Amino acid sequence: MNNSANEYWKANLRLVSILLVIWFVVSFLFGIILVDLLNTIRIGGIGMGFWFAQQGSIFTFLILIFVYAIKMNALDRKFNVHEDEERK
């Protein structure tokens, strides 16, 4: 692998690691492991632990994927490995 491709791959791995840490935190940590602690905080009629487990984690997953898609497209351009423009 040449240098630029190497750099591109490393940047990719860095991005994915950060996003997967958030993925883990909102679901496993907030939704399950720390659920009782977070349930002591209430917004409206719902404990935050319960909310993360049934709503918040799903919303976060959604944001994570779109952030990933946008950031990766930018990386593709920066390292000039993007696909041709025209759509078939």
Added chain:
Amino acid sequence: MELQTLIYIFVGGTFLLYIGIAIWARASTTGEFYVAGKGIHPVANGMATAADWMSAASFISMAGLIAFNGYDASVYLMGWTGGYVLLAMLLAPYLRKFGKFTVPEFIGERYYSKTARIVAVICLIVASLTYVIGQMKGVGVAFGRFLEVDFETGVLVGMGIVFIYAVLGGMKGITYTQIAQYCVLIFAYTIPAVFISLNLTGNPLPQIGLGSELIDKSGFLLDRLDQTITDLGFSKYTDQKGTTLNMVLLTMSLMIGTAGLPHVIIRFFTVPKVRDARASAGWALLFIAILYTTAPAVGSMARFNLTNTIQSGQVGDPQGNLVYAQAPSWFKNWEKTGLLKFEDKNGDGRIQYYNDKNEEFAKKADGFGWKGNEMVKVDRDIMVLANPEISNLPFWVIALVAAGGLAAALSTAAGLLLAISSSISHDLLKGVFMPDISEKKELMAGRLAMAGAIAVAGYLGMNPPGFAAQVVALAFGLAASSIFPALMMGIFYKKMNNTGAVFGMLAGLGSTLVYIFIYKGWFFIPGSNNLPNTADNWLFGIQPESFGAVGALINFAVAIVICKLTKAPPEHIQHLVEDIRVPKGASAASSH
């Protein structure tokens, strides 16, 4: 207009639509048959993926699962959505760049081994076939309830419809029908949810309604629900009942199982570009999240309504329970289907619905003159199916729910059948037995394999093996422990070789199967289990359903150790991995 007529119009109308699409979107090449010519717009693919993914179980059963398990059912909500994050970041773009037709094809080429490809085909067929049995059953049940035909006729009609559009159109026909099916099912799901949320909380958005105050100002929905059901001896809705370890492992198993299920992965082969595959996973999750974030509201509100309808007054007050003769018409309607069952145990003509397994409360109830829980059956599916009637919605909403349930079951069945038939005609026939087969003949073989798969699935749907309910856990366990790790290492670990991958898959698959069989019986034959399926016998307290994540870990570990001891993969394979890691140069549909 009569309800039954409306249902015929709605269901008949959607079926005509699906058939119309099938005739319009016929497949004429293998590329169109397997991957819709790789020309599907990412948003359209997202919608099709959502319909593909959300099965009869998601549509009909999930809200009920949440209603009766409360917080503990969160594992399904997180597990079945979190997998899309893994799919989007770890698999979909790279597999799209690889640019072939099936999942076993990637495994076969990446690990330069026909054995690996055949092992992958076996995993795929077992996982997909077990899944499709449940769908066919769902079709039969939905028809039976709404069209008043018997179960077998229902399955046959369902098979006929899928046959028309899947055999004619392959992936192309399936994709466009799935888009139509998504629209039908999401309207059918959200409209009753909006009404029920408005009625209870005054808020039209069910997602907000879940955390809102009740319209009569008696408190927040979830607090009142906790209160209502604990007063009847049930455990608190918002409290955890299972162990944290099992919740974590089950969530993880469902997530990596979702990412490893072939019928979901192949949907990402249909988009034109690598960057479309990334975005498309986001769109898919968006369309899925509309239903998945509504379900917790439907579950809690339906449970609240059901409990309060029966326990209309103070607990213990002789006048506090619903008089059976005055039960609302939906109660009687669903009693006829056997989903609700009432037995007047103490002969007072009123209905008592409480937890008689809770000894402390059962004693108290005895003092009220209650002689046991009289709602001897409350099927969880009732929560979605009877919802429009419980909320007094117009007949057309009920008809829409019928069409929605069928759309959910048919769309998932079609996706699974395509995964099965393409692995037979492309991986086994073309890949292994008849490499020189012409495209025209392969297309014909694909159609025949599809017809065969539909016949087998229909037969199994009508004569489900006794273990049908348990095999869903098996499908996820298999995908999690065998397919996902092999795919991930194929992309992220350049030096992974064929021996490591094959042994890893076999170790993951084997350990998961054995663990499930030890507690659930060998091949699910009743009585052949080695240990009783209870918490004290489980290894470290891990329930069999949660073992997929452990199996995946075993797969990774075995593969890496064996890989270190054996020869590195040849130069051209390492180049192949480098090539799939960059988007540039993704080609259009290519068979080879």
